Amino acid sequence: ELVRVDVGCRHAQYMGDVGRTAPVSGHFTAGQREAWDLFIAGYRAGLALVRDGARVDSVFAAALARVRALQPTMRTAEGKRAAEILLAPRGTEAWEMHGVGLDDAEGNMTELRAGMVVAYELMFAVGGNGYYLEDLVQVTPDGFRVLTAGLPYTAEEIERAMARGK
16 A cells, blocks of 8 residues: 655745655555656656746656656556556646645646746556655756755655654
8 A cells, every 4th residue: 555645834824735655564566666766757857857937848748758768667567557647648637836835736837937936746546556746846047946855755765764764
């Protein structure tokens, strides 16, 4: 089983949230690991495009391009199916990049501007498992700053963090 964690916060009238997916047992199955790490690779490829003037559809396209490039390397049924689902016409239907500030969801963006704080929030489901990832990101003139830095991303990092918590 996997658990989706979506944690909100409020500080001095500012709101935000962050999310991750983790295995209840502390260990991903081989299929979950492959699907999750494929998802993370796409997420990071999209994140790399975040900067002043970037279009959100271009960020999502970069994420999908990375998934497409990795698709032939998938070995498990769940990893193969994850790639198929993500690359399908409705594969990014649940993906969002929305504003964050006085409210935790201030509407979806189409173009990014320096100074914005956005939630980069991607999710999909495969094989009865839901995969969810969200970070708060500040858009800068030349790139981005992840405001929720320090959290684990890859399956290995999540498993290590969970093992330390026992």
